[in-house]
Amino acid sequence: MKDFVLLFRQPGIDASRFTPQEMETYIKRWDDWIGGIAAQGRLNGSRKRLTQEGKVLKAGGVITDGPFVEIKERLGGLIIVKAESLEEATTLAHGCPALDLNGSVEIRPVMDEH
Amino acid sequence: MQENTLYLKELFQQEFVKMVAVISKQFGLQYIETAEDIVSDTFLQATETWTNKGMPENPAAWLYTVAKRKTLYHFRRNNIYTRKVLPAITNKEESIVPKEDINFSPQHIKDSQLQMLFAICTPAIASEAQIGLALRILCGFGIDEIAEAFLSNKEAINKRLFRAKEKLRTEQVSMEMPPEKELPERLQNVLHIIYLLFNEGYFSQTQNEVLRKDLCFEALRLGLLLTDYAATNQPETNALIALMCFHASRFTARQAGNDLPVLYEQQDISLWDTRLIHQGMLFLHNSASGNTISPYHLEARIAYWHCHPDNTPGKWQQILSLYNELLFMNYSPSAALNRTYALYKADGWEVALKEAEKLQLINNHFYSMLLGELYTHSNLPKAIQYFEEARMLAKTVTEKRHIQQRIAQLT
Numbered sequence: 001m002k003d004f005v006l007l008f009r010q011p012g013i014d015a016s017r018f019t020p021q022e023m024e025t026y027i028k029r030w031d032d033w034i035g036g037i038a039a040q041g042r043l044n045g046s047r048k049r050l051t052q053e054g055k056v057l058k059a060g061g062v063i064t065d066g067p068f069v070e071i072k073e074r075l076g077g078l079i080i081v082k083a084e085s086l087e088e089a090t091t092l093a094h095g096c097p098a099l100d101l102n103g104s105v106e107i108r109p110v111m112d113e114h
Numbered sequence: 115m116q117e118n119t120l121y122l123k124e125l126f127q128q129e130f131v132k133m134v135a136v137i138s139k140q141f142g143l144q145y146i147e148t149a150e151d152i153v154s155d156t157f158l159q160a161t162e163t164w165t166n167k168g169m170p171e172n173p174a175a176w177l178y179t180v181a182k183r184k185t186l187y188h189f190r191r192n193n194i195y196t197r198k199v200l201p202a203i204t205n206k207e208e209s210i211v212p213k214e215d216i217n218f219s220p221q222h223i224k225d226s227q228l229q230m231l232f233a234i235c236t237p238a239i240a241s242e243a244q245i246g247l248a249l250r251i252l253c254g255f256g257i258d259e260i261a262e263a264f265l266s267n268k269e270a271i272n273k274r275l276f277r278a279k280e281k282l283r284t285e286q287v288s289m290e291m292p293p294e295k296e297l298p299e300r301l302q303n304v305l306h307i308i309y310l311l312f313n314e315g316y317f318s319q320t321q322n323e324v325l326r327k328d329l330c331f332e333a334l335r336l337g338l339l340l341t342d343y344a345a346t347n348q349p350e351t352n353a354l355i356a357l358m359c360f361h362a363s364r365f366t367a368r369q370a371g372n373d374l375p376v377l378y379e380q381q382d383i384s385l386w387d388t389r390l391i392h393q394g395m396l397f398l399h400n401s402a403s404g405n406t407i408s409p410y411h412l413e414a415r416i417a418y419w420h421c422h423p424d425n426t427p428g429k430w431q432q433i434l435s436l437y438n439e440l441l442f443m444n445y446s447p448s449a450a451l452n453r454t455y456a457l458y459k460a461d462g463w464e465v466a467l468k469e470a471e472k473l474q475l476i477n478n479h480f481y482s483m484l485l486g487e488l489y490t491h492s493n494l495p496k497a498i499q500y501f502e503e504a505r506m507l508a509k510t511v512t513e514k515r516h517i518q519q520r521i522a523q524l525t
Contacts, residue, residue, distance in 0.1 A: 028431070028435070031438045032434070034438070034442070035434070035435075035438030035441055035442075035453060036472065038438065038441035038450075039445075039449075039453050039469065039473060040450070040472050040474075041450065043441070
């Protein structure tokens with residue numbers, strides 16, 4: 001089995017617009033979805049969530065507050081899964097809650113180190 | 115008479131382990147078998163003397179005195195003492211006059227037992243052999259009982275224990291607490307062995323109920339031994355003890371069936387041991403310090419929720435998210451199955467069935483049982499088919515009968 005990175009992109013969420021109940025449901029959907037992958041024994045390491053803020057360093061020492069202003073989707077987090085093929089890893093990505101918010105999952109094989 | 119025999123058995127079991135620990139501590143782990151022989155010999159003499167003259171006022175003190183005399187006599191006579199042990203002790207403790215005495219004070223017994231626990235849990239010995247040694251040397255179980263617990267025979271267990279003791283000798287394992295920087299890792303191993311020991315009792319397939327209960331409570335006792343010392347009284351230790359208390363609280367309710375264990379949902383709650391549940395809560399509270407969370411923490415919290423008799427989706431939500439977290443930490447088929455069962459109770463059979471089918475735990479009878487249970491809601495013939503499969507795969511007669519009962523309910 002090989003490692004694949006699943007990168008979650010979705011529109012920024014304004015957490016303040018969520019009721020606590022909604023927030024709980026939202027978190028639960030993620031937890032249960034990743035729990036399902038873990039239950040298949042396909043999760044490699046734990047889940048990495050990214051906070052909303054960030055910096056981007058560009059040529060010439062230009063620093064901006066993240067790539068968020070220019071693009072619709074932002075990187076929200078990632079997990080590493082184990083799968084036999086890119087197709088199988090893509091199948092694992094189905095049902096990801098990011099998709100429900102018109103986000104996307106990018107599936108990338110991790111290159112073997114030799 | 116029977117009560118008396120029971121008391122003697124208990125006394126022997128308790129005192130056997132204490133004396134072996136103290137003697138091994140003083141003379142070195144390479145003499146562990148000698149220590150066992152001396153202590154066995156002491157018990158033989160006790161049985162003879164007490165039968166003729168009646169029980170002494172303080173049986174433990176009587177045993178210590180006789181064991182002490184026998185030990186010193188043995189080592190002096192064999193000249194091992196002056197040639198080997200004496201220089202070793204003198205060197206180590208940097209004292210010129212070695213103590214020609216054996217210290218059976220309660221504190222020294224405790225210290226020796228803890229050190230023995232760490233010595234046995236050396237990574238040099240395979241974990242199955244570690245459990246065997248722990249049962250013999252730390253819990254005072256007889257070879258017959260160990261063989262029964264492992265569904266094995268006396269010869270195999272004897273061989274296993276012999277090899278393990280040989281290993282203690284060749285690897286020159288010493289009866290000391292590991293150095294400070296190695297302690298956290300070694301403690302992990304000790305906790306793991308206690309956990310396995312407990313599981314051996316709780317999920318054991320032997321028919322001997324008393325034995326299973328003894329195994330569980332010995333594991334609990336060893337866990338508690340660790341709480342007496344700051345270095346070993348860690349959050350994880352407390353989490354493991356909490357976990358054992360919660361599970362043990364349902365022991366009687368679980369064994370109330372004639373010979374089939376009673377399933378959780380059919381248990382008589384009045385048989386749950388509330389004292390143990392409270393103890394568990396206390397240890398769970400103690401475990402919540404520091405900033406690491408271990409699988410024991412998660413399992414303890416799952417077990418805590420199982421001590422709530424209500425059957426609400428809210429409770430199962432909590433259990434589900436704890437299983438999610440446990441699986442993030444490390445995958446195991448049983449955690450995957452339990453997680454899917456919690457999903458069933460929390461979010462309904464349709465969600466759970468979809469997830470269950472992805473697990474693909476072929477040839478696992480618990481998996482077939484879970485699928486059978488989930489299909490009872492939508493496809494009875496298929497449900498029965500899975501239960502039949504589970505019955506074929508089940509390893510014990512008891513389990514097969516259990517599944518047969520379920521099939522009978524459905525047809």
